Amino acid sequence: MTKLARHARILEIAAQEGGVSVTELARQMGTSLMTIRRDLEELAKGGKLRRTHGGGIPVEPDVARFQFSRKQHICSAQKRAIAREAASLVKPGMAVSLDTGTTTLAVARELSGIKGLTVLTSSLPVASVLHQRAECDLVLLGGAARRNSPDLVGPLTEDNLKRFRVNLAIMGADAITRDGSFANDTGVARICRAMAENAEGVVLVADSSKFGRTAFARCLGLDEIDHLITDDGCSPASEVWLREAVAEVTLVHPARPRTAGGEGEAPAAGADEQVSSGGGGNCAV
Amino acid sequence: MTKLARHARILEIAAQEGGVSVTELARQMGTSLMTIRRDLEELAKGGKLRRTHGGGIPVEPDVARFQFSRKQHICSAQKRAIAREAASLVKPGMAVSLDTGTTTLAVARELSGIKGLTVLTSSLPVASVLHQRAECDLVLLGGAARRNSPDLVGPLTEDNLKRFRVNLAIMGADAITRDGSFANDTGVARICRAMAENAEGVVLVADSSKFGRTAFARCLGLDEIDHLITDDGCSPASEVWLREAVAEVTLVHPARPRTAGGEGEAPAAGADEQVSSGGGGNCAV
DNA sequence: AGTCTAACGAACATTTTAGAACACTGGCTG
DNA sequence: CAGCCAGTGTTCTAAAATGTTCGTTAGACT
Numbered sequence: 001m002t003k004l005a006r007h008a009r010i011l012e013i014a015a016q017e018g019g020v021s022v023t024e025l026a027r028q029m030g031t032s033l034m035t036i037r038r039d040l041e042e043l044a045k046g047g048k049l050r051r052t053h054g055g056g057i058p059v060e061p062d063v064a065r066f067q068f069s070r071k072q073h074i075c076s077a078q079k080r081a082i083a084r085e086a087a088s089l090v091k092p093g094m095a096v097s098l099d100t101g102t103t104t105l106a107v108a109r110e111l112s113g114i115k116g117l118t119v120l121t122s123s124l125p126v127a128s129v130l131h132q133r134a135e136c137d138l139v140l141l142g143g144a145a146r147r148n149s150p151d152l153v154g155p156l157t158e159d160n161l162k163r164f165r166v167n168l169a170i171m172g173a174d175a176i177t178r179d180g181s182f183a184n185d186t187g188v189a190r191i192c193r194a195m196a197e198n199a200e201g202v203v204l205v206a207d208s209s210k211f212g213r214t215a216f217a218r219c220l221g222l223d224e225i226d227h228l229i230t231d232d233g234c235s236p237a238s239e240v241w242l243r244e245a246v247a248e249v250t251l252v253h254p255a256r257p258r259t260a261g262g263e264g265e266a267p268a269a270g271a272d273e274q275v276s277s278g279g280g281g282n283c284a285v
Numbered sequence: 286m287t288k289l290a291r292h293a294r295i296l297e298i299a300a301q302e303g304g305v306s307v308t309e310l311a312r313q314m315g316t317s318l319m320t321i322r323r324d325l326e327e328l329a330k331g332g333k334l335r336r337t338h339g340g341g342i343p344v345e346p347d348v349a350r351f352q353f354s355r356k357q358h359i360c361s362a363q364k365r366a367i368a369r370e371a372a373s374l375v376k377p378g379m380a381v382s383l384d385t386g387t388t389t390l391a392v393a394r395e396l397s398g399i400k401g402l403t404v405l406t407s408s409l410p411v412a413s414v415l416h417q418r419a420e421c422d423l424v425l426l427g428g429a430a431r432r433n434s435p436d437l438v439g440p441l442t443e444d445n446l447k448r449f450r451v452n453l454a455i456m457g458a459d460a461i462t463r464d465g466s467f468a469n470d471t472g473v474a475r476i477c478r479a480m481a482e483n484a485e486g487v488v489l490v491a492d493s494s495k496f497g498r499t500a501f502a503r504c505l506g507l508d509e510i511d512h513l514i515t516d517d518g519c520s521p522a523s524e525v526w527l528r529e530a531v532a533e534v535t536l537v538h539p540a541r542p543r544t545a546g547g548e549g550e551a552p553a554a555g556a557d558e559q560v561s562s563g564g565g566g567n568c569a570v
Numbered sequence: 571a572g573t574c575t576a577a578c579g580a581a582c583a584t585t586t587t588a589g590a591a592c593a594c595t596g597g598c599t600g
Numbered sequence: 601c602a603g604c605c606a607g608t609g610t611t612c613t614a615a616a617a618t619g620t621t622c623g624t625t626a627g628a629c630t
């Protein structure tokens with residue numbers, strides 16, 4: 001085996017496996033360790049590989065990243081609990097649409113593992129979470145990219161939505177009042193309405209901080225919402241009118257840790273950076 | 286698993302999940318807790334991660350990332366030169382469409398600074414590069430997300446394309462023969478055709494390694510291409526039939542450093558170009 | 571507020587790897 | 601043919617990485 005052949009093979013393996021080890025390569029190619037080291041050194045010098053102790057890894061994997069404002073750590077425990085509840089409504093094989101927002105993003109994270117899903121979304125973060133999940137068909141709605149927000153709006157998005165029917169639309173809101181759910185952006189509100197129109201069931205996910213505040217654009221009337229999922233932090237008064245107007249209301253209790261997995265989630269809204277020790281349970285976003 | 290490989294993985298998980306925990310990472314990577322702690326310490330020291338009790342959170346948690354295959358570094362000098370040449374065809378105020386591929390991605394990078402652009406794309410990396418560029422209106426075509434590639438295909442994408450007319454379609458290819466340009470994916474090929482149909486001008490960007498190889502799905506005939514931009518590594522024989530079939534062909538010289546403006550280079554039609562006779566050169570992909 | 575658990579980080583022991591120096595091989599050129 | 605040279609293997613020592621133990625401390629629970 002010639003040097004160039006080894007180099008090519010090393011790069012191939014590195015790309016495929018995500019990394020190579022000197023000892024493993026030497027064994028595989030029947031050469032000495034020193035030879036492999038010299039190979040790696042050369043490849044690293046040429047920028048084709050990143051050298052590590054004991055081996056090498058491919059150069060920076062290419063990522064497309066969409067950055068957006070960082071306000072998402074707010075109410076993370078509540079959002080996580082709400083998201084779990086919402087995800088429990090999604091059954092294998094369903095088609096669901098997710099609109100933009102931090103809470104729906106949390107839902108997307110919880111959807112992993114549900115098989116045979118088809119997900120329709122206008123949110124790039126949601127798409128990013130579900131992309132490459134083997135069990136999920138992902139359809140990204142077209143549209144104009146909002147400048148400071150990684151999601152798509154506009155007539156194209158709305159028209160695209162008309163082409164699909166989903167079992168469940170899971171949507172967020174910036175504010176909820178007796179008059180319905182509201183968003184700060186009219187484009188987003190229109191998407192929200194379009195999603196609701198093309199879904200059998202409409203689920204609204206929103207932490208309790210959304211009650212009693214107000215936002216610019218109306219999305220949905222409370223009577224259009226089939227199921228509202230929020231946390232137990234809303235005022236008793238709100239709960240009364242909610243239960244009157246919305247077909248089904250679920251209050252989740254984020255503070256109370258759940259059995260499986262053992263996640264002791266940080267309770268307070270102020271504790272934005274707590275990563276609890278337990279299982280992977282740390283949804284800082 | 287080596288140290289750097291772990292570091293990369295940790296950052297990846299942190300970005301995707303919104304946080305990591307020491308115990309979880311140690312279990313997942315089969316190392317001791319202390320090793321993970323030292324990893325996190327190092328990452329935190331480098332500013333790549335914020336350390337928390339029990340784990341860490343990404344410094345920029347609010348990022349949508351789409352990972353894709355790591356072959357971008359291949360022929361990067363050629364691609365860059367080609368991209369510059371292609372970008373020089375784009376004038377302020379134009380509407381252009383970009384299809385998927387590493388070369389078109391390079392073009393997107395070179396487009397920054399051109400004012401008043403409207404860009405239409407089915408590629409998430411391209412979108413990510415252009416997103417938040419103040420001078421650019423970005424329309425992402427809807428569609429099904431391809432599993433191992435961060436781009437969108439399918440009937441929705443094709444239909445969406447029909448709604449727009451652009452001045453220039455800038456497209457890549459996986460292979461180019463006398464029969465035209467080819468892609469490895471039929472969906473991508475269809476998008477390519479749809480883009481060409483709705484554009485006043487069609488520019489094909491492809492490094493010379495694409496010649497003489499073959500790919501599965503045909504995109505465009507050579508007569509449908511208004512302008513082909515490639516590097517000087519293609520064989521003289523290829524150059525002959527290219528110039529016969531394609532309206533305009535530009536060969537760029539990546540080795541020869543260009544002046545700052547990037548536009549000064551002559552189209553090199555008659556210029557003495559030392560074309561390496563080796564055929565595709567050393568470009569693997 | 572007090573107690574208890576889990577995480578932390580320092581110090582040390584152990585294993586693995588790096589890299590320099592030198593020897594060997596086979597093909598090539600003068 | 602001798603010499604050269606790139607590539608390779610071998611040996612050895614320093615350095616790096618990792619695991620383990622243990623006293624300390626930050627958070628979580630009551």
